[in-house]
Amino acid sequence: MKKEEIKIPSYVIEVIESLEKAGFEAFVVGGCVRDMLLGKEPKDWDIATNAKPEEILRIFPDSVYENQFGTVGVKIKTDANLRMKCESTNDESEGKEKTEIVEVTTYRIESKYSDKRHPDAIKFAKTLEEDLSRRDFSINAIALKFSIFNPSTSLRTSFKFSNNFQFKNAQLKNTDYEIIDPFGGQNDLKDKIIRAVGKADDRFNEDALRMMRAVRFSVQLDFTIEEKTFEAMKKNAKNLKYISQERIKDELEKIILSPAPARGIELLHETGLLQYIIPEIEVGYGVTQSHHHYYGPYNTVYKHLVASLEKCPSEKLEVRLAALLHDIGKPKVKRGAGENATFYNHEYVGAKMAARILTRLRFSKNVIDKVELLVKSHMFYYNVDEVGEAGVRRVIRKVGLENINDLIDVRIADRLGSGVPKAVPYKLRHFKFMVEKVSHDAVSVKQLKINGDDLMKELKLEPGPKIGAILDVLLMKVIDEPKLNTKKDLLKIAEDLNKEDFASLRNQAKRKIEEEIKKEEEFMKKKYWVE
Numbered sequence: 001m002k003k004e005e006i007k008i009p010s011y012v013i014e015v016i017e018s019l020e021k022a023g024f025e026a027f028v029v030g031g032c033v034r035d036m037l038l039g040k041e042p043k044d045w046d047i048a049t050n051a052k053p054e055e056i057l058r059i060f061p062d063s064v065y066e067n068q069f070g071t072v073g074v075k076i077k078t079d080a081n082l083r084m085k086c087e088s089t090n091d092e093s094e095g096k097e098k099t100e101i102v103e104v105t106t107y108r109i110e111s112k113y114s115d116k117r118h119p120d121a122i123k124f125a126k127t128l129e130e131d132l133s134r135r136d137f138s139i140n141a142i143a144l145k146f147s148i149f150n151p152s153t154s155l156r157t158s159f160k161f162s163n164n165f166q167f168k169n170a171q172l173k174n175t176d177y178e179i180i181d182p183f184g185g186q187n188d189l190k191d192k193i194i195r196a197v198g199k200a201d202d203r204f205n206e207d208a209l210r211m212m213r214a215v216r217f218s219v220q221l222d223f224t225i226e227e228k229t230f231e232a233m234k235k236n237a238k239n240l241k242y243i244s245q246e247r248i249k250d251e252l253e254k255i256i257l258s259p260a261p262a263r264g265i266e267l268l269h270e271t272g273l274l275q276y277i278i279p280e281i282e283v284g285y286g287v288t289q290s291h292h293h294y295y296g297p298y299n300t301v302y303k304h305l306v307a308s309l310e311k312c313p314s315e316k317l318e319v320r321l322a323a324l325l326h327d328i329g330k331p332k333v334k335r336g337a338g339e340n341a342t343f344y345n346h347e348y349v350g351a352k353m354a355a356r357i358l359t360r361l362r363f364s365k366n367v368i369d370k371v372e373l374l375v376k377s378h379m380f381y382y383n384v385d386e387v388g389e390a391g392v393r394r395v396i397r398k399v400g401l402e403n404i405n406d407l408i409d410v411r412i413a414d415r416l417g418s419g420v421p422k423a424v425p426y427k428l429r430h431f432k433f434m435v436e437k438v439s440h441d442a443v444s445v446k447q448l449k450i451n452g453d454d455l456m457k458e459l460k461l462e463p464g465p466k467i468g469a470i471l472d473v474l475l476m477k478v479i480d481e482p483k484l485n486t487k488k489d490l491l492k493i494a495e496d497l498n499k500e501d502f503a504s505l506r507n508q509a510k511r512k513i514e515e516e517i518k519k520e521e522e523f524m525k526k527k528y529w530v531e
Helices: 010-021 031-037 053-059 078-085 128-132 185-191 200-206 209-221 227-242 245-256 261-271 279-286 301-310 317-325 346-360 365-377 389-399 401-416 426-438 452-458 465-480 487-498 502-526
Strands: 006-009 026-029 046-049 071-077 099-106 108-110 122-124 143-146 159-161 170-174 177-180
Touching: 006 010, 010 026, 010 046, 010 053, 010 071, 010 099, 026 031, 026 128, 031 143, 031 185, 053 071, 053 099, 108 128, 128 177, 200 209, 200 227, 209 227, 209 245, 209 261, 227 261, 245 261, 245 317, 261 279, 261 301, 261 317, 279 301, 301 317, 301 401, 317 346, 317 365, 317 401, 346 365, 365 389, 365 401, 389 401, 452 465, 452 487, 465 487, 465 502
Parallel strands: 046 099
Antiparallel strands: 006 170, 026 046, 026 143, 071 099, 108 122, 143 177, 159 170
């Protein structure tokens, strides 16, 4: 690859400079080198050195060393860098104390991986080449050596303030560096290839998660996985079962948020990895769909789910997960065969399955709850001539106004993932219009113009469940007639409701809710939303 000018933050240079002054080697390594050579901004910085952890700690006393892998977290305060190494700057952050963490790792070689996750023992190596030989892929096994003390380069005048990095640090701009690339990583970057270092079987037996990392790098960088590496992934896919769900979740999340998440799912399927991550998706591989799906390009549940993810218009994790999992319940509820098969209540079954899947993968409760809600609600019925403002208010009440746009994005993904040409037909545009129109109407008890304190004060009620029952009935009436949402009108209705016993009030609210659920289910049974 052509040798380009490289910029490196001053706090990284300070670490390298300190190690070299103490008589040790220091190289920038790993993903940050890959990103720099690709013209991308590194997210973090890693340095490899022949200094042992205890020697690193003596050079940087405030560092953190809490692992058994020889990695020391070196803390560098960036305000000092700016004051000492910038000739001049008008940056507003000058003088503000910020601490950066640079991971400094002693050269190491590793022994057998009995658990397919961690080396049985860590042994420190003597050379950088030995250290690079243990890394996963050739594009991550490149190191850079900066000639900081080259007499032809004045350290002080080489620093120029730049806004290119998030923390606006002084940076060394330098073309005087050496690339150490024993495994052809530069050529693989140029050819856009993911290739294992050395024998792919060895690398994947050391840490089975590397197979998911290969998929992740492929979809993040738009690279192709080299044939022998790909075959080794298929051969060793079963070893993924030894990896913790937390680590699998982290890689899956990065795949889902990548520029090509659907291709990532396809690669996981083709290598056999998907069955150890979300086997429920694999179940839908041969399950044919019905009606409008039956003759389309995505005529199986598996194809439809992958296509829906591919065409999802949102970049949000929860929405993409919902697009991938929205019909996950179809294989369980399928009745009949051919184009007239039915999948009644698949959204409710699918919502529970999605929650179990994401819980198993250790996603956060917020993510799980949001995906479950979107999957459960994705079949909401809306037809211009059949569903009025009250119906729209009920949808909003069910999913929350803050989730409506995300629900629409799942609907769009579902439509396009069915092979229909138009993402947003007239009735969906009309639904958006109606949502905006009724967005200020009351759809929850909190939006009523009276509350429990008002009822206790005006009706002389004691605290208790009867107050909640009255408010529930009032909300149902306001959803049908928003103009009733005034304190005067609601108090008048509440006076009449207060004359009824508690059981009657609860039955009124329950009956009203059941009527709406039944009406919605009848709509869905009569006609799918896809025209």
